[in-house]
Amino acid sequence: MVQKASIPTDDALIRRLRSGDEAAFTTLYREHQAEIYRFALHMSGSHSIAEEVTQESFLALIREPQRFDPTRGPVLAYLFGIARNQVHRAFERDRRFQPLAGDQTLDDLPSASAAEADAERSDRAERIERVRRAVLSLPAPYREVLVLCDLQQRSYAQAAQQLDCPVGTVRSRLNRARALVMAKLSGTAVSRDAGERTPGRERAAFLRLRAGGRI
Amino acid sequence: MTCKEFRDVAHELLHAENVAVESVRLGLAHTLVCEECAAYLAAERMLDEQLGELAAFHAESEAPPRVERALLAEFRARWDGKPTKRAVFWAAATSPRWAAPAVLAAAAVALLVVGALHHRNASSITAHTVPSQTSPVRSQAAPSPAALLASPAADSAQTANADAAWTNGFVALPDSATGDSLDGGAILRIEMPASALASLGLPTTGAEGDQMIPADVVVGQDGTLRAIRLATD
Numbered sequence A: 001m002v003q004k005a006s007i008p009t010d011d012a013l014i015r016r017l018r019s020g021d022e023a024a025f026t027t028l029y030r031e032h033q034a035e036i037y038r039f040a041l042h043m044s045g046s047h048s049i050a051e052e053v054t055q056e057s058f059l060a061l062i063r064e065p066q067r068f069d070p071t072r073g074p075v076l077a078y079l080f081g082i083a084r085n086q087v088h089r090a091f092e093r094d095r096r097f098q099p100l101a102g103d104q105t106l107d108d109l110p111s112a113s114a115a116e117a118d119a120e121r122s123d124r125a126e127r128i129e130r131v132r133r134a135v136l137s138l139p140a141p142y143r144e145v146l147v148l149c150d151l152q153q154r155s156y157a158q159a160a161q162q163l164d165c166p167v168g169t170v171r172s173r174l175n176r177a178r179a180l181v182m183a184k185l186s187g188t189a190v191s192r193d194a195g196e197r198t199p200g201r202e203r204a205a206f207l208r209l210r211a212g213g214r215i
Numbered sequence B: 001m002t003c004k005e006f007r008d009v010a011h012e013l014l015h016a017e018n019v020a021v022e023s024v025r026l027g028l029a030h031t032l033v034c035e036e037c038a039a040y041l042a043a044e045r046m047l048d049e050q051l052g053e054l055a056a057f058h059a060e061s062e063a064p065p066r067v068e069r070a071l072l073a074e075f076r077a078r079w080d081g082k083p084t085k086r087a088v089f090w091a092a093a094t095s096p097r098w099a100a101p102a103v104l105a106a107a108a109v110a111l112l113v114v115g116a117l118h119h120r121n122a123s124s125i126t127a128h129t130v131p132s133q134t135s136p137v138r139s140q141a142a143p144s145p146a147a148l149l150a151s152p153a154a155d156s157a158q159t160a161n162a163d164a165a166w167t168n169g170f171v172a173l174p175d176s177a178t179g180d181s182l183d184g185g186a187i188l189r190i191e192m193p194a195s196a197l198a199s200l201g202l203p204t205t206g207a208e209g210d211q212m213i214p215a216d217v218v219v220g221q222d223g224t225l226r227a228i229r230l231a232t233d
Helices: A011-019 A022-044 A046-062 A074-095 A119-136 A140-151 A154-164 A168-186 A199-211 B001-014 B021-033 B033-055 B064-079 B085-093 B094-120 B135-138 B145-151 B152-156 B194-199
Strands: B185-193 B212-219 B226-232
Touching: A011 A022, A011 A074, A011 B135, A022 A046, A022 A074, A022 A140, A022 B064, A046 A074, A046 B212, A074 A119, A074 A140, A119 A140, A119 A168, A140 A154, A140 A168, A140 B135, A154 A199, A168 B001, A168 B033, B001 B033, B021 B033, B021 B185, B033 B094, B185 B194
Parallel strands: none
Antiparallel strands: B185 B212, B212 B226
16 A cells, blocks of 8 residues: 655644654755755855854744744745844844945855856856845845845745735835846946935936947 | 836836736837837846846855754754653644544543532442542442553552553653542543654554554543553554
């Protein structure tokens, strides 16, 4: 007789985790760690911070599993909430990762150029590096929606749930974030106070792109 | 559609799932008559491609194995190598799967309490109630199925933990009280995962961890679970 294999739900895994089931924790970790790690990596530009954030997020699940409330959303959203707080804490601790007006120093991040040393790939590597710097230059509220929606392919609704804000806020922040990245990539300086709308600058940015024949 | 309206939905135009078909139609129509907005849309498209490259570059990034090792070490340290019996039992007992049995158990206990009040002086004990180990009724009563919870040692060691005294395969649950509190208790048939039973010290050799196995539990008069054994029939 063949037994059907069933995939335990996150809720079931959390219940088992609460009772000390190591296999349940391992399953949860392996299922979600990459998402959390990449979110922290895109947010910080640092593998060491991403590693630390991932570890702290799951440590919280180990230490206080009762704080997860399945009625408020899935486990991943809960983990994202913790990861988000950890990223902000890391920003507070290390001002190097605060958004700056100019380019940042990504000292502990293996550059795309190094990772893709082949000459034929250098253009692509350079492009990726520029985009990464532009994303890292965004203020955190804009960066996180861009990371979730554009880099991690979350829907607006999912991002809203993970950021605990209305869908409309996600949408407007994403539009703003993209405009700022576009301006950055076109060579237009990004204001430190990026929350203030600068439509003239954005317009100048894409007009410059167009004038340069890039679009 | 105005240029401002177009800018508001330009990004969504590239991701049709986020925008109504009518907006797509109006937006694309707008680009035919507005050169600036057409350029804006092209810039959005190019940005999408560039962000896509960045996402693809890190698509395989994940936490190094040492993170999992550190977390598992923390997990084991927290649980001291194995889950506590109480935690495992209550995790299983409080899962939705046990909602119905729990309600039945509570109802059974309530009925037994009412019955006990009405027949306090009766000498007969129903087949599924547990005699008090200190009650005079017990010494006068003929042997009953309830005696399966009693052992010769229980009388002589009333202060000892009941799990040491019970026979017939019953195992005292963690933190359960001594036999004194079993007065009027009941035995209920339930099913539990083999892993949960094993963690309580019951032999489940050969059973899969998630396999449901019938078991008998002793429910005290106060509604708490006192002991458990594998079902014998």
